[in-house]
Amino acid sequence: MPTLQEYPAYARLQGSLLGASESLLSWSDGRELLDLYGGHCVNALGAGDLGLGRALERQWQQLSFATNLVDHPGRAPFYEAWQKLMPEGDWQVFASNSGAEANENLLKMALAATGRSRVVCFEGGFHGRTAAAAAVSDGANGFPLTPFDVLRLPWGTTAGIDSSVGAVILEPIQSLGGVVEPPAGFLEELRALCDATGAWLIFDEVQTGPGRLGTPWASQHYGVIPDAFSSAKGCAGGFPLGLSFAQSERAASVPAGLCGSTFGGAPLALAAATHVAQRVAQPEFLDHVSKLGRAFHGLVGTGPVVGVRGVGLLIGLELAPGLSAKEARDALLEQGILTATCWNPQVLRISPPLTLAGSAVGQLAQALCHLPYPSPAGS
Ligand SMILES: Cc1ncc(COP(=O)(O)O)c(C=O)c1O
Numbered sequence: 034m035p036t037l038q039e040y041p042a043y044a045r046l047q048g049s050l051l052g053a054s055e056s057l058l059s060w061s062d063g064r065e066l067l068d069l070y071g072g073h074c075v076n077a078l079g080a081g082d083l084g085l086g087r088a089l090e091r092q093w094q095q096l097s098f099a100t101n102l103v104d105h106p107g108r109a110p111f112y113e114a115w116q117k118l119m120p121e122g123d124w125q126v127f128a129s130n131s132g133a134e135a136n137e138n139l140l141k142m143a144l145a146a147t148g149r150s151r152v153v154c155f156e157g158g159f160h161g162r163t164a165a166a167a168a169v170s171d172g173a174n175g176f177p178l179t180p181f182d183v184l185r186l187p188w189g190t191t192a193g194i195d196s197s198v199g200a201v202i203l204e205p206i207q208s209l210g211g212v213v214e215p216p217a218g219f220l221e222e223l224r225a226l227c228d229a230t231g232a233w234l235i236f237d238e239v240q241t242g243p244g245r246l247g248t249p250w251a252s253q254h255y256g257v258i259p260d261a262f263s264s265a266k267g268c269a270g271g272f273p274l275g276l277s278f279a280q281s282e283r284a285a286s287v288p289a290g291l292c293g294s295t296f297g298g299a300p301l302a303l304a305a306a307t308h309v310a311q312r313v314a315q316p317e318f319l320d321h322v323s324k325l326g327r328a329f330h331g332l333v334g335t336g337p338v339v340g341v342r343g344v345g346l347l348i349g350l351e352l353a354p355g356l357s358a359k360e361a362r363d364a365l366l367e368q369g370i371l372t373a374t375c376w377n378p379q380v381l382r383i384s385p386p387l388t389l390a391g392s393a394v395g396q397l398a399q400a401l402c403h404l405p406y407p408s409p410a411g412s
Pocket of ligand 1 (some may be wrong): 160209237
């Protein structure tokens, strides 16, 4: 008798998730957990958003799938909705299925357009697990060779970006790396260097957009517009979709037909993404994200929290020495709140649904006050 088991890719939490609604998770031990993780930024509208469900149902009944050999009527509303979120400029988009693919395709486009074979990336960056995305991610790549030359620079530095470089890729805020913002002037310097050398400046906005920073994209928050950027995770509110955006002027030098995907841009994913963009484009939606982000920043000094980093609802709580983020995450889970760790052992990550209720901040504050941690000397 053959057997089949899951490949052990993940170290999972104890228990399992039986259901979810908005920012509440029904856990297998009977508790309702407050979701401050948001399915890793995927549940942008919260779990089970009714409008999103209706959009998917309507689309499924009208046209469940269309191959890319044909056009379908879901494209026009998608462009109309997403256009409203775009940074200044004329843009083209290619749709795939995940964040890694979205980055992979942008790197392919940039190298094809420039005719170069070197990519600059940064220590602490994460861009996915396919060959090109893994090559520019920090840590073990998982492949014996990289598909192009990689120059990995310390975060915030630019030495070596010259006319041999086809693309510079970065997360505007490094999320897994510890919710690390760009140092002042860094993005502007990268923009100037890419203008001078002809390299594509690529922002990986898989976590920072759409809407998570209180602006549609990080580029609008920081005032620096890249040549290209990727989106995935929350962009279709839980439906798999990767989007690779490139300035039309840059995209004009990419050979037609370089990219392709069976499922990319199919009706269901576009219907979901159209609904997400329509919600994010409402001014009160982004105001809510900014306001809630500021409230989380007010947690400095609460329990073990010695600092708060990040923008909008991409947040890192810096913990006092003596309590690691993993210990804090486990203790908060005991108290009914799901948070996340990252590569910095002292930073607890918070990336909730963008629709989270304001009362969640008080709930977290109370729970933080109950965390066991050594009191600062002398207090
Ligand atoms: C910043 C960033 N880029 C890319 C990816 C890869 O996305 P996916 O897992 O959808 O391939 C991730 C996933 O965590 C991410 O956080």
